[in-house]
Amino acid sequence: MASNLTVNGSRLWETILVSASIGKGPRGGLRRLTLTDEDRQMRDQLKHWAQDGGYRLSIDRLGNMFLRREGSEPSLPPVLIGSHLDTQWAGGRFDGVLGVLAGLEVLRTLDDLNLQTRRAIEVVNWTNEEGARFSPPMLCSLAWSGQASEEWVNDRIDKDGVRFADALARIGYRGEAPVGGRTVDAYFELHIEQGPKLDETKIPVGIVIGGFPSYGARVAIQGETAHAGPTPMAKRSNALIGAAMVAVAVNDIGWAHAADDAKATAARLDLVPNLPGILSEYAQLFVDMRAPDVNRLARMKEEFLAALPGCAERSRTQISVAEEWGFGVFDFDAELIALLRDTARRLGIPTMDLRSQAGHDAYHMAKCAPACMIFTPCKDGITHNEAEDIVLEETLPGVNLLLNAAVARANR
Ligand SMILES: [Zn+2]
Numbered sequence: 001m002a003s004n005l006t007v008n009g010s011r012l013w014e015t016i017l018v019s020a021s022i023g024k025g026p027r028g029g030l031r032r033l034t035l036t037d038e039d040r041q042m043r044d045q046l047k048h049w050a051q052d053g054g055y056r057l058s059i060d061r062l063g064n065m066f067l068r069r070e071g072s073e074p075s076l077p078p079v080l081i082g083s084h085l086d087t088q089w090a091g092g093r094f095d096g097v098l099g100v101l102a103g104l105e106v107l108r109t110l111d112d113l114n115l116q117t118r119r120a121i122e123v124v125n126w127t128n129e130e131g132a133r134f135s136p137p138m139l140c141s142l143a144w145s146g147q148a149s150e151e152w153v154n155d156r157i158d159k160d161g162v163r164f165a166d167a168l169a170r171i172g173y174r175g176e177a178p179v180g181g182r183t184v185d186a187y188f189e190l191h192i193e194q195g196p197k198l199d200e201t202k203i204p205v206g207i208v209i210g211g212f213p214s215y216g217a218r219v220a221i222q223g224e225t226a227h228a229g230p231t232p233m234a235k236r237s238n239a240l241i242g243a244a245m246v247a248v249a250v251n252d253i254g255w256a257h258a259a260d261d262a263k264a265t266a267a268r269l270d271l272v273p274n275l276p277g278i279l280s281e282y283a284q285l286f287v288d289m290r291a292p293d294v295n296r297l298a299r300m301k302e303e304f305l306a307a308l309p310g311c312a313e314r315s316r317t318q319i320s321v322a323e324e325w326g327f328g329v330f331d332f333d334a335e336l337i338a339l340l341r342d343t344a345r346r347l348g349i350p351t352m353d354l355r356s357q358a359g360h361d362a363y364h365m366a367k368c369a370p371a372c373m374i375f376t377p378c379k380d381g382i383t384h385n386e387a388e389d390i391v392l393e394e395t396l397p398g399v400n401l402l403l404n405a406a407v408a409r410a411n412r
Contacts, residue, residue: 083125
């Protein structure tokens with residue numbers, strides 16, 4: 001077996017351009033929300049590529065799509081390479097897309113070289129990674145890895161009240177394969193960094209050693225509706241004002257820890273009744289905090305909780321944490337990380353270790369299989385924005401690393 005394989009960069013770029021033409025955003029990016037007509041078109045395209053390559057396509061009951069290139073020992077658990085083809089409302093052309101299409105390029109390169117691996121290699125397109133339509137993000141890898149039931153996923157609703165199950169059926173991608181329940185030998189995900197470190201240092205590959213500890217909370221603020229005109233200041237209990245004070249406090253915590261690469265923000269605000277001339281009766285605010293280590297995050301969380309009584313007092317509202325969650329506290333598989341490092345060294349590709357600051361399907365897959373991630377540079381770290389951009393030459397080292405490492409693993 002050859003030890004230094006390379007993908008066909010121009011073919012990879014062509015497939016990326018085809019993807020970039022499906023669900024174009026108004027400013028050069030993509031608006032391809034999950035389970036929309038645009039998503040269906042992109043899925044049709046992937047299906048077409050699967051047929052062209054002779055890869056067996058299976059679609060599970062949540063619409064996750066698997067393209068399988070058979071190995072010489074079909075009964076062995078496959079190596080899985082994946083990411084997502086859905087995008088944010090104003091998304092870029094590469095977030096998720098690159099990972100799926102790099103996987104496809106791995107299969108095609110093996111065809112070019114007429115190489116059969118021992119284990120099958122499968123490429124997966126996960127449904128609803130972004131969470132831009134159905135909450136939470138990484139919804140279907142969550143279920144696939146056994147951490148949520150199909151029923152629960154099917155009952156998620158979007159902001160227009162459409163059920164996940166109905167949206168999936170409407171585009172014709174409710175498959176018949178069971179959701180998960182089979183063994184995977186290893187999961188690889190290549191993704192743009194979505195941060196500036198690789199671009200700044202001109203190091204082409206980030207080996208993702210684990211997640212960035214993250215804390216989220218939904219804060220409930222209870223006020224009382226009243227007329228915005230005659231109600232005296234001393235009698236006002238405006239939930240909007242309480243929420244605003246919490247938002248500012250959270251932002252201040254982010255700044256206080258910014259030097260250590262920690263972040264905090266208020267990401268979403270819902271108000272009732274949210275009308276001009278009326279003081280709001282109820283508000284909910286979503287808080288998002290991330291830090292490089294759990295101790296730092298614990299301190300930020302303490303500061304956040306300590307700030308709430310003051311915000312409540314000043315705004316004359318009642319403020320409580322209605323829901324909390326956390327993720328990102330884990331390391332990827334040590335053996336796969338070592339494989340990535342050794343392979344990169346052999347190929348002469350410089351790498352740096354990074355922790356992922358965004359959530360990825362690989363986080364969930366790490367719960368049911370050995371998993372790892374490769375980051376590639378994106379311009380100025382811009383992402384979840386139509387201006388998101390990459391340079392092919394800076395991306396190919398990561399794709400070649402994916403190819404060689406996945407093949408090594410599949411021949412194990
Ligand atoms: Zn992504």
